Amino acid sequence: MLLLVPFVAYLDPAWYDRMEPRVLGFPFFYAYQLGWIALTSILIGVVLFLGRLRR
């Protein structure tokens, strides 16, 4: 289920297709999408970790 979160995050560009707020000079559109790469990676890590705990 956690693995569906990134799909939802990127689903509708209307949510993040804007300039403000800027993050370190990056328009929100770019900051948001780059940030979600890291979050995707972390979510997969969490799923892996939970799977190991269950065993």
Place this chain on the structure above:
Amino acid sequence: MTHAVRNEVFAGLVAFVSLIGFFAARWGSGNLRHLDEWALGGRRFGTIVSWFLIGGDVYTAYTFIAVPALVYGAGALGFYAVPYAAIAYPFAFVILSRFWNVARARGYVTSADFVRERFGSRSLEMAIAATGVLASLPYIALQVVGMKAVLVHLGGAFAVSNGELALTIAFVLLAAYTFTSGLRAPAAIAFVKDTLIYATVVAAIVIIPAKLGGWGHVFDAAGAALAARAKPASILLAPDQQIAYATMAFGSSLALFVYPHSITSVLAAKSRAVVQRNMALLPIYSVMLGFLALLGYCAVAAGISTKDTSSIIPLLLDRYFPPWLSGVALAAIVIGALVPAAIMAIGSANLIANNIFRGFDSGRAHGDAHLSKLLTLSMSAFALCFVIFVPTAYAINFQLLGGIWMVQVLPAFALGLYTRAFNPAALFAGWLAAMTASTAMAVATAAGGHGISPNMTFVFFGQPVTAFIALYGLAINLAVCSVLSPVFALLRLGKGTDATTAADYA
């Protein structure tokens, strides 16, 4: 003079990795006449080797040239590569760890091997294999295109007869070490390649924006310059581009890990845990890709103006990097083309040898690498000829088509990993319908003479919707499978036998 330094560094590095390619045959003990050893490195790669191998394979040199070029040319729309390279991972995490299990249990080398045993259907196996080969050939050709752009840019001896002489030499070397060392060659070279690539990208995203006044200024300047173009573009999406953006990201992410070269490098992992860990770690490459894409804006902000957008990265590097670093970076791109080209050649050679020729060559011992090795040579030769004799625009069009086609193997391959609810004959019919329809749509978009566009506009309920053709194709595919499966079941048609057992997947 400065170019001499750059070109010497370049030549030295490329020669160095070629040597690595040949010596890779001695890496670990293994009988390279055996297919598992030659094509999958003995299925022994750990987390780190796999990370370099898969990353070096999926993020190709063409990507490094084309993604910034797309952002340079089209603005925000070109950034779809980033969500694409993020959501591919949760998907691959689920699908490929299951596929890895069954492939290890039953000794599969290709996705079509699985489909054959799962559905007991020769025609479906051929369909999956043919799709993979057809999608790989233009992809290999585009790696050659990426190399050619760099060679022509280097000038001098590298650019003799439009870079084709140097290109041919590079490809003969590539074919030779792939033939002798198999997957071990690109795996070993990937270490060097990615170290160079990461060094280049980190240097680029520090040095270049700093010289242009910081990222904030790069975006502002690029936004203003794009808006002022004869054909205006923007650093934000227009509302009518949003669906195209999302569907292209989603559709491409579905295709990324079903390409034969991705399957090949994933199957070389030594355990399921290695595959899963890599799906969590590979997004690091996507971050790098994101920043590379933004170098396209740096090029706009720096006022680099060229008709040939594939040369913007070399131009940008030459302008802002010291010559030796520029040589390193350009070598990284060319080496970055050799790694995926080798794996693509291996992956598609396996499909032809294992899945297409199978029925016609019953004398061949199972697991013999000989035919695959020979076919790898012909794949490389074909790709090289394609680039030399066919205009680049065709290669790009075919590669776009290839991405659309790859998505159409998903019902048989990805859903097939979970269920046998679809009838094999219905899956074949769905594949055929989707391939025909999506190809027709893609060709129709080229009617204006601008080449193929990956998107097509349809009117749904009075609302025009522009979306990625691959997803229209997938919808047709699934619809045909769902409708025909119960019909064929009633007729007791082509049910096929399932050679896999539940234990193979766990």
